[in-house]
Amino acid sequence: MNKENTEVLFGLYDDETDLLKAVKVAKDDHLDIMDVFTPFPVHGLDPLLGLSESRLHIAGFIYGAIGTLTAFLFMTWVFTRDWPIIFGGKPYFSAPAFIPITFELTVLFAAVGMVVTFYIICGLGPGVVNPSLDDRITDDKFCIAFDTSNADESVVEKLKSFFSSTGASEVNTKTI
Amino acid sequence: MSAPVSSIREPLINGGKTYHQITEDICSPTEKTPSTAWVIAFIIAVAGLAFYVFCVAWTVWVGIGSWDLNRTIGWGWDITNFVWWVGIGHAGTLISAILLLFRQKWRTGVNRAAEAMTIFAVMCAGQFPLIHMGRLWLGFFIFPYPNTRGPLWVNFNSPLLWDVFAISTYFTVSLLFWYTGLVPDFATVRDRAKGVRRKIYNFLSFGWTGSAKHWQRWESLSLVLAGLATPLVLSVHTIVSFDFATSVIPGWHTTIFPPYFVAGAIFSGFAMVQTLMLMTRKVLKLEEYITLAHIESMNKVILATGTIVGVAYLTELFIAWYSGYIYEQYAFYNRVLGPYWWSYVGMMSCNVLSPQLFWSRKIRRSIWWTFLMSIFVNIGMWFERFVIIATTLARDYLPSSWSYYTPTWVEIGLFVGTLGLFFTLYLIFSRVAPTVAAAEIKSILKTSGDQYTGPNAEKHSHAEAH
Numbered sequence: 001m002n003k004e005n006t007e008v009l010f011g012l013y014d015d016e017t018d019l020l021k022a023v024k025v026a027k028d029d030h031l032d033i034m035d036v037f038t039p040f041p042v043h044g045l046d047p048l049l050g051l052s053e054s055r056l057h058i059a060g061f062i063y064g065a066i067g068t069l070t071a072f073l074f075m076t077w078v079f080t081r082d083w084p085i086i087f088g089g090k091p092y093f094s095a096p097a098f099i100p101i102t103f104e105l106t107v108l109f110a111a112v113g114m115v116v117t118f119y120i121i122c123g124l125g126p127g128v129v130n131p132s133l134d135d136r137i138t139d140d141k142f143c144i145a146f147d148t149s150n151a152d153e154s155v156v157e158k159l160k161s162f163f164s165s166t167g168a169s170e171v172n173t174k175t176i
Numbered sequence: 177m178s179a180p181v182s183s184i185r186e187p188l189i190n191g192g193k194t195y196h197q198i199t200e201d202i203c204s205p206t207e208k209t210p211s212t213a214w215v216i217a218f219i220i221a222v223a224g225l226a227f228y229v230f231c232v233a234w235t236v237w238v239g240i241g242s243w244d245l246n247r248t249i250g251w252g253w254d255i256t257n258f259v260w261w262v263g264i265g266h267a268g269t270l271i272s273a274i275l276l277l278f279r280q281k282w283r284t285g286v287n288r289a290a291e292a293m294t295i296f297a298v299m300c301a302g303q304f305p306l307i308h309m310g311r312l313w314l315g316f317f318i319f320p321y322p323n324t325r326g327p328l329w330v331n332f333n334s335p336l337l338w339d340v341f342a343i344s345t346y347f348t349v350s351l352l353f354w355y356t357g358l359v360p361d362f363a364t365v366r367d368r369a370k371g372v373r374r375k376i377y378n379f380l381s382f383g384w385t386g387s388a389k390h391w392q393r394w395e396s397l398s399l400v401l402a403g404l405a406t407p408l409v410l411s412v413h414t415i416v417s418f419d420f421a422t423s424v425i426p427g428w429h430t431t432i433f434p435p436y437f438v439a440g441a442i443f444s445g446f447a448m449v450q451t452l453m454l455m456t457r458k459v460l461k462l463e464e465y466i467t468l469a470h471i472e473s474m475n476k477v478i479l480a481t482g483t484i485v486g487v488a489y490l491t492e493l494f495i496a497w498y499s500g501y502i503y504e505q506y507a508f509y510n511r512v513l514g515p516y517w518w519s520y521v522g523m524m525s526c527n528v529l530s531p532q533l534f535w536s537r538k539i540r541r542s543i544w545w546t547f548l549m550s551i552f553v554n555i556g557m558w559f560e561r562f563v564i565i566a567t568t569l570a571r572d573y574l575p576s577s578w579s580y581y582t583p584t585w586v587e588i589g590l591f592v593g594t595l596g597l598f599f600t601l602y603l604i605f606s607r608v609a610p611t612v613a614a615a616e617i618k619s620i621l622k623t624s625g626d627q628y629t630g631p632n633a634e635k636h637s638h639a640e641a642h
Contacts, residue, residue, distance in 0.1 A: 016622075037385060038391065039360075039364070041391040041392070041395050041615075041619060042619075046388065046392050051389055054393045056393055057396060060404075074320075075332045078329045083329055087331065088333075097333040100338040100341070101337070104342050105341065107407070108349065111348070112352065114401070115397065118397045119382060127383075130385045132367065135368070136367070137367070137385075
């Protein structure tokens with residue numbers, strides 16, 4: 001997406017089953033798909049495209065662990081070192097009373113961290129303008145896109161025949 | 177697509193929709209000029225909001241003395257409203273998170289609006305502890321920040337502080353979850369728009385493209401956020417109940433409070449979802465997406481949680497008697513037959529008796545009954561919080577300090593005002609954002625659309641074969 005002036009040849013399909021079949025054909029023919037765009041998450045697409053499982057949840061776990069430690073250690077430091085106060089005759093280090101806040105901060109850190117990471121790695125955020133291949137992709141069209149910037153005529157022909165044989169309802173080119 | 181659906185399951189999307197038709201139906205309310213019904217509702221809501229601002233200003237100017245709280249009854253309508261609003265929020269998270277984990281497909285019809293309701297309800301709830309502080313502008317003292325007074329820290333052992341963390345975390349996580357779900361739908365609205373409108377929606381959609389990898393991460397994120405939000409929502413009302421349960425007031429100091437509060441929260445939240453959904457589906461013509469099947473499912477949740485709440489009330493009474501502890505016994509005697517007996521009656525009839533009507537399928541699937549019941553439950557759950565707070569405080573250990581409390585116009589105004597705030601926000605939401613999660617509806621169309629499942633499916637498939 002960050003390359004300037006990429007020539008894209010893309011085909012639009014009307015149904016996700018057609019899309020899945022087409023992607024499978026492309027995989028068998030060793031066609032190098034640039035990206036697939038869909039109006040909703042299509043299950044079964046990731047393995048065909050060779051997308052490895054997202055590691056976002058691992059990041060979430062790490063953020064959560066940071067939250068746990070931050071909350072628990074901070075409260076421990078405040079009540080045993082920085083400003084010890086006796087509440088209701090209980091010990092300074094009253095660990096059970098720290099649990100609710102520790103839990104809340106674990107969730108808070110994990111959620112905020114994951115959401116921020118998600119937008120950063122996807123290159124999305126307020127003010128980001130990504131070129132759109134076709135306005136109907138967010139509506140009802142399923143799109144397979146190929147990068148044809150450096151492709152010669154024969155490759156383009158091959159891709160076009162791929163689209164017509166797999167039942168694409170429309171084939172277009174766009175420079176983004 | 178995902179798991180196969182039994183053919184006897186009721187379809188969740190009626191009208192033989194295509195993907196494009198779904199986009200059309202869900203996005204068009206944001207594109208048209210508002211209907212007269214919306215305008216009238218908005219004027220009323222904004223008037224309520226204005227009155228709210230006035231009452232807050234009055235409270236700050238005159239002081240908390242403008243309320244009828246006294247030395248015996250230190251928590252009145254304000255904390256009642258706080259707990260009521262927080263509870264209402266819980267249904268949104270239950271629908272969006274817990275039902276996602278349980279793979280309940282009917283959540284897709286109502287999750288967007290229910291989550292919006294959560295966020296707005298928590299905003300309303302947050303007002304009350306702040307106003308009750310009296311000096312609103314010092315509200316930030318509740319957060320532990322390095323200060324020049326020592327630094328003197330907040331009391332991390334106090335349930336009231338746990339509440340601060342619980343509510344603010346809950347609000348933040350709900351907002352992130354809701355917005356992340358909205359991003360693809362904002363992109364859909366963007367791609368239908370032109371000019372300035374397109375720029376605005378592009379900003380809101382964060383430049384969403386619908387790339388396969390993005391969708392994969394988006395699903396992963398939604399699932400983990402749901403996994404986080406599930407224990408979070410249970411913790412929030414648990415901690416709210418700790419405000420009472422960790423004190424040594426008879427009638428409050430009970431171990432049953434956390435589950436009983438959580439069940440009550442879900443109960444009242446679903447009632448509010450019903451109130452909103454029945455109006456939304458009518459006004460925005462979304463009857464084919466928020467179907468009778470959705471309404472019936474939610475009524476079943478109301479019946480289940482209402483019965484749990486009923487069992488909790490009876491358990492409290494039983495334990496009070498069984499404990500042999502006279503103060504506890506008196507607290508409950510007073511709750512049922514004391515000066516606030518009428519609120520106990522209101523609570524019992526609205527929360528325990530009325531939901532039992534939902535054993536009847538006919539009533540569960542009746543729009544008017546559902547609407548009526550949803551109002552009853554909302555009233556009943558407000559009474560429950562009032563019963564717990566005011567009744568208990570009115571008769572404490574010292575008979576010489578027994579007291580009675582009635583709200584002043586300011587307190588009533590603050591409550592009515594937050595309804596204005598809530599509906600103002602909800603009405604704006606229903607104009608600017610798709611009120612049904614369009615992308616998620618599309619993803620269940622092939623399994624839950626009425627042309628694929630249910631009694632009409634056969635007919636359609638024959639027609640297609642023809």
